Amino acid sequence: MIQKLFIGALLAFSLIACSETEFKTVEQKYDNAVELLDNGRYAQASPILQEVIDENPGTRYATFAHLKMGDSWMETGEDKDSFNSAEVQYRLFLANAQGTHLAPYVMSRLIELNYRRNVSSLFKDSYAYSRDPEHFHKIVTEYQRFFLLYPQSLYLPDAKVYMEKSINALAHHELLIGDWYFDHLLYPSAIARYTYTLENYPNFVQRREVLLKLIEAYRKNQQPMRADEMERVYRLNFGGENEKG
Numbered sequence: 189m190i191q192k193l194f195i196g197a198l199l200a201f202s203l204i205a206c207s208e209t210e211f212k213t214v215e216q217k218y219d220n221a222v223e224l225l226d227n228g229r230y231a232q233a234s235p236i237l238q239e240v241i242d243e244n245p246g247t248r249y250a251t252f253a254h255l256k257m258g259d260s261w262m263e264t265g266e267d268k269d270s271f272n273s274a275e276v277q278y279r280l281f282l283a284n285a286q287g288t289h290l291a292p293y294v295m296s297r298l299i300e301l302n303y304r305r306n307v308s309s310l311f312k313d314s315y316a317y318s319r320d321p322e323h324f325h326k327i328v329t330e331y332q333r334f335f336l337l338y339p340q341s342l343y344l345p346d347a348k349v350y351m352e353k354s355i356n357a358l359a360h361h362e363l364l365i366g367d368w369y370f371d372h373l374l375y376p377s378a379i380a381r382y383t384y385t386l387e388n389y390p391n392f393v394q395r396r397e398v399l400l401k402l403i404e405a406y407r408k409n410q411q412p413m414r415a416d417e418m419e420r421v422y423r424l425n426f427g428g429e430n431e432k433g
Contacts, residue, residue: 214244214249217236217239217240218237218240218249218252218253220236221233221237221240221253222256224236225256225259225260230260230263230264233256233260234257234260237253237256237257237260238253238257240253241253241257246284250284251281251284251285252281252285254277254281254284255277255278255285255290257273257274257277258274258275258277258278258281258297259274259297261273261274261277262297262300262301265304267305268305271302271304271305272305274297274301275301275302278294278297278298279298281294282294282295292334292337292342292343292344295330295333295337295338295347296334296341296343296344296346296347298330299327299330299331299350299351300346300347300350302323302330302350303327303350303354306323306324321357321358321361324357324358325354327350327354328355328358331347331348331350331351331354334347355389355392356389356392356393358389359385359392359394360392360394362381362384362388362389363381363382363385363392363394363397363398363401365381366378366381366382366385366398366401366405369381370401370404370405370408375405375406375408375409378401378405379402379405379406379409382398382399382401382402382405383402386398386399386402395425396422396425396426399418399421399426400422402418403418403419403422
């Protein structure tokens with residue numbers, strides 16, 4: 189008898205739970221997902237957000253569910269697939285919420301994920317410098333667009349950090365190529381790369397190193413007058429004697 193009562197109570201509880209889940213309003217469902225996200229329970233929140241999107245297309249709940257899905261993928265992202273998924277969700281949000289006050293936040297997150305997904309978790313920033321630099325150009329372009337649209341945004345400083353890292357990565361990429369030419373005794377090509385780096389990336393953190401390599405490349409290429417000229421530039425900017433001269 190007791191067993192039958194227990195089973196009956198269990199079935200009744202199950203039916204009530206299923207009923208609450210089945211008939212939960214979209215607002216309750218969305219709020220539940222947001223609460224789960226706030227508590228770091230991303231794996232549980234994501235399917236609920238997807239239900240909100242699938243069951244309520246075109247509504248504000250679906251639109252903001254895209255935003256929250258993007259945040260969820262960003263918080264758990266450890267590989268390119270995660271960041272790609274986050275970008276899809278963020279761009280869907282922007283497409284459906286043009287002019288929203290949250291647009292600067294989303295644009296900032298897009299800049300961040302474009303940087304993070306191209307940097308190895310093993311080698312950090314240095315890994316990305318020797319790879320295809322195109323994504324760094326994209327980040328710089330997106331930051332410039334962000335700045336033009338929202339010059340007073342509170343999210344702009346965060347985005348600027350990734351823009352500056354991207355510029356530094358582009359400069360480092362040029363330095364690596366110049367060093368490759370130098371190591372293979374292709375001094376004219378090395379000189380061209382070092383010169384390009386100095387002219388186009390005046391705030392590069394390794395500018396001093398580039399200038400020293402340029403001086404050495406000129407000397408190796410039998411251009412002592414150009415080397416002497418660059419040494420004067422070196423002393424003007426950094427003082428002291430050429431450490432390699």
